[in-house]
Amino acid sequence: MMRLMTSDLDTAWWQAREVSSEREWLLQVWQQPPIPALTPVTWREATQALRALHHPNILQAVEAVIEDGRAVLVCAPLSGVVLSQWLADHESMPVRQAVLVAIGMLDALAHLHESGLVHGHIRPDALWLDITGRSLLGGFEPAGRTVDLQRLATARGVYVAPEVAAGLRADARSDVHGVGLVLYELITGRPAVSDPQPRRALERLQTEEIQVPAPLLRGPGEEGLRSLLLRTLSRDPLQRPASAQALRQALQDWLTPALLDGSGDTLAQRTLNTLLARLASHGDLPVQAEAVRRVRRLAAADRVNLDEIARAVLDDVALTHKLLRMTNAAYFSSVGGGSITTVSRSIALLGFEAIRDLAGTLPQLEDLRDSTQREALADEYARCRVAGRTAARLCPTQAEEEESYIAALMQNLGRVLVQHHLPDEAAQVRQLARSKGQSEDQAARAMLGLSFEDLGVAVGRTWGLPDELLRVMRPPAAGTPVRAPERRGDWFRLLGGVGNVVAATRTRDAGRDLAPQQAQAIEHYAAALGLQAQQVWEAAGATPPPAAAGRGSDGVAPPGSKPGPIPAAAPSPVHPLSQAILDLRTALIRQEGREACLDIAGEAVLNHLGCRHVALLVLEPASGLFLARQVWGDDGQTLRAHFRFPGNDPADAFSALCAKGADALIRDATVPGLAAKLPAWFRTHVAAPAFMLLPISDGQRTAAALYADHAQPDGFRLSDRDLSLLRSLRDELRKLFTTPERRKA
Template sequence: MASRPATLGRFELRRMLGKGAQATVWLAHDPRLEREVAVKLMRPGADTETVGHFLQEARSVSRLTHPHIVPVFEADVHEQQPYLVFEYVAGPTLAESLRAKGAMPARDAVEMMLGVLDALTAAHAAGVIHRDLKPSNILVDGEGRARVMDFGIAASVNAQHVQQVVGTPGYMSPEATHGLKPAPAMDLFSAALVLAEMLCGRQLLIEKDPFRAMYRVAHEDMVWPKDAAGDADDALRAIVMRSLARDPAQRHADVAAFRKALQEWLVPAGADAPAAGQAAPSSSGTLEFLLRRMRHKSDFPAMSDSVVRIQRVANSETESLASLSSEILKDVALTNKLLRLVNTAHYTQSGGGSISTVSRAVALIGFAGIRNIALSLVLLEHMHDKGHANQLKEEFLRSLMAGSLANELLPGSKEGEEAFIGAMFQNLGRLLTEFYFPDEARQVRKLTGTKGVGGSTMGEHAASISVLGLSFEELGLGIAKAWGFPESLQRCMRRPVGDFPTRPCDKADRMRWIALAANEVTDAMMQAEPGRASSAIAAVAQRYARVLEISPRDMQAAALLAQQRLAGLAQAMSLSVQPGSPVRRLLEQPGGNGTAKTIVDDADSLSGHELQATIAIDVTQPAEKPFDQDAAAAMLGAGIQDITNTMVEDFKLNDVLRMILETMLRALGFRRIVFCLRDPKTEMLTGRFGMGDDVDSACKQFKVALKPAPGTAPDLFSAVCLKGADTLISDATVPNIAARLPAWYRQQVNAPAFLLLPLLMKGAPFALIYADKAQPGGIQLGERELSLLRTLRNQAVMAFKQSR
């Protein structure tokens, strides 16, 4: 077993993930950012050239940002040990997967390769050639997505060329074996070899002797094995073989052209969803088809990425409040809407007082509650500027009502949060069909209720299968799986079938029945005549009374609470209601008294063009305004109150510190903010964590000396901290200021305007809050704002004292 240090800098090495000739890769924990990472270590005694390749990898990958490329977080040397830090991707390499499972189904292989080709397209656009693409350099994450890694011998297309043979024999292109100048065609050839291996279950070129392998690829045409496994048809083989031509001019023009050919094989020109009445393909094939169509829409990838990120953090056993807060803070629109929502009556009643920071909201409402709100907002956020906005709005509010009701049926229970998502997302397939395939959605509505074969009435389930080739439920479950929803939630989303149980059932099944009951009650309320909603609710509740152990009166009370909650959410989301819409009945008390009528009163007073403008979905953010000192002071004051409320209770020090930094960042629009803490071993203030742009890299640079070397004057940072003087540098480019800046700051951070707030205990500095902006003169602080900042700083000092 390979020996290893317990730590490497701040990283705690856990276990080896893999090893090669020049490096080993370890799973590690980053305590600063509270996440798992992959750390790549050079083997001891590596030569200069190898170290150069190592650093080249960091430079190459740092220029690339793509969901199918494993990003590098940082590169450094610790005690003469060079290392790189990457995102940790939990999953096997493609090589390991092929060894374990053999040839992949053709469609699965092509789908996965499209992601690899997207990654290569992004790299080539940035001028980077991978030069070592092979199955062992492709990770397969938990969603089955390919992630390209190991750019250790990557090269720039514009770099001065020195003839050199690099790559892995068996995956190199003919021109690479001759040491020709790096070009995109080399990666294209390697990608085709990888795809062929995925389709055949074995390498096309198998040679133990590496020189023999290079000779063959340079002098022999590739041949598809006659005894190859797999189900690749002639058309697909032809596409792959074209990119395996020895002459680069005979291959596809570039990676994008290869991708286009594969995409056209997946979805032939003119292919579309099956028309009503036509035989439908298998549900799995239809799901793949619909997913591909959705991915072509600009909203879907962004929506998926947001949902997956929130799901990953909220469901993790190792992520913290800070991680979820940081994820949400990346999206300004989501942050603002979430804070508006958590300050509605439903949430303030449970927490008391106003909530002005995401950190406080997460701490008060909990991971599951914030996840549910955030997922709802993500769905809503992507509905703007659609021609069929009113139909979308109705579907969204209907789903939100069902989720709210399911939650009210399990008051004060953790299961209530899961029931919320289960009930709401039992409608996910219908909602996404309405959003991405409005024509098909209209077809389903048109068929629902019509007479089918034998005179029976066609329900929505049968109508959606007839039009889409699979039911709304199967589509929703397929999306939920792609988004990483846990199995328990997916099960809750699947409606139970068959007769009602004659006795109370287990927890998992009861959740499904609650979700179904919530949806049926919601439909009954929408369809009820004015003044008859209570009777409609009681009729549904009567059917579910035995299995759910809920009386009609309890169901009516829960429905009232859910309506009140829906009214507050709709108002916070700026969702007005179109007159005459059945959804409007959900915003009125059972019996028609209209508790939420204020939401639509303004619309009722308008007519014509004004009314049309009012009823559209309003999810856009106002244009950015100039710096508003009153608004900044109000936000700082609210944050101070929020933090005070938190510190009255049991609290975690890091949570309070992050609330302080977040308040400063959002109120004053800093580019980034860094918290530094004294290292007793070095007597330096070092960056520990922060928020904002490129903050991870900035944190690493901060090393403020509290004991300057004998005979040397303290630099500006040291002097400020030793004197405990709050300092605003509005223009750090002024010569007499620039001359006092420490070298590490000028070389690595070098912001033109920054603020320093030292933290002192017993007269000695022990921490520092640093904040900056990207323009000289960008930080504008009056006495009021500076006083509020000092109060926040003092709260940080108090938090340290109380936590000791």
């Protein structure tokens, strides 16, 4: 057993490693026998139908065993988080993302119901979010077992249908109600029904209709979702959607216009729904073998350079899309997910080993059997790289070159996805553009009902991409004035836009009829960016068409000039401790030294929590004492001089806590009974009214600890998310004490 993931009255979920094979598994362990006359044979029979289920949104059960007298269901390993933990850390989810999670649940349920099974107890503890943002359903009841209403924990929420609370057996519509309960909590941040008294909670569920709080789901286009959610939560099963598939379709019918900014165009909605279905079943674009080999070689090197590996990733369009999609998924929300706009930050978040492993698992372009499709997709990738490199070369500051490159790539997201997942439609768009002398945008609207740009932004929303990135995915529309950039994001929009205009002139499908329009567009972009058109062509390594050569642009900078600096980025909305975790990971990867890494953590805790002191306590092997190695805050010298205690003295409260590896939060250390238990050196020289201690293990014992105190009793006002992020920050600091190179620093 490696780590407890979640638990309730009936079961506990553990991440475990099989000793003989070193393989990892996810184990569901029952606290009490789940069936009468529990034996290995009866347990395997009771779970046979569950182990036969195979679906992308169902947690795969592979074996049923008895260990130490307890029933265990062995499931496939999962890089993810249980939804109950995610809710404890974040409370609520953006509406569109919540609906997408519900759709994943309903896909799983539809398959389950088609197999003749019912879940019976859908709840946040039974749903997982994996590292890519996909929802997976688990927590199934073995055959013949029903929810024990007498043992139901209701303080954190009631997750049974009213008819089940009344004693009836669960059926498909009960499962539909369960999805409604989870969706309600995802949107509102609180359970639909909760009460510490189980009997009272079940009575409320059976006698009261659930209402959505007034301020929620009142935005543009959200009234339809509100109505659907209330119908799903109806006490009367006959008033609910008839099946999981019916509710899924209703949610998709609401979601599609929401992704398309309210567009009611039927063809556009059909196109998006088809593409989303293909993405759900075959979501990954194929990577290019040579680029992947380079990424894996760099990631496995003894000395890894973050900038170098980021450039290698950016050279592969599919891998760039994959990283941005993964690190903006809900799984990474606590450490900046939903705000990641660069590959560098994605790599820092995942780590080099994960990048190396990920690159080796993706399908490869060279393995596509259809040579026409393979060449067409390779052309799209090449076009993206030309656009990205042009945008980066024109960027006035080196620090923003990566974001300029990504803006150009992401402006092609819709085009690339259509080419891979809807190749026939992509060919028809190209054919129409050639035969009618139209732009691809005009041809796409005629064939698909929407532009490639609209399609890319809609998919980006389902991926949870930040608004900042979604905005730069929309360059100025063809034929409209190109205005000088006013904000930081405007620069990336224009640099990506001009890069793509240049790239369009170099494709095999570039038509002569459009060359004058493209040359004129480049002149307009150049003027807005403070450049001459010739500089744009030179950055792309291209020659302007004869009509454009030598033509000047009014009001632009002289030859050889560069546009002015891009404005500094606006303050990040990321939680300060999340940002510190990300910065610390980047510093560890860049091998910036222990002191720099500790400063990131210490300053973040000091400033965010309003501490009086923050200190890193380190066990000195020679003396066996914990000493304050680094101190942040007021009068650090005093703390450094007196904050020392033995590593193995049970009578010293700090020594005992470190020996146990136990986290401690003392909200009021002035209480007489508690104050007397604190060591004399602390009462005399530190005398903190409130403090916390987070021990840091080196894998064998407590090697260090993070200490923080406050000037006032009960001065720490910590949310569940603060506590979770503090522990995550401590886990990152642990790397400084478990890596030999760091211990030498």
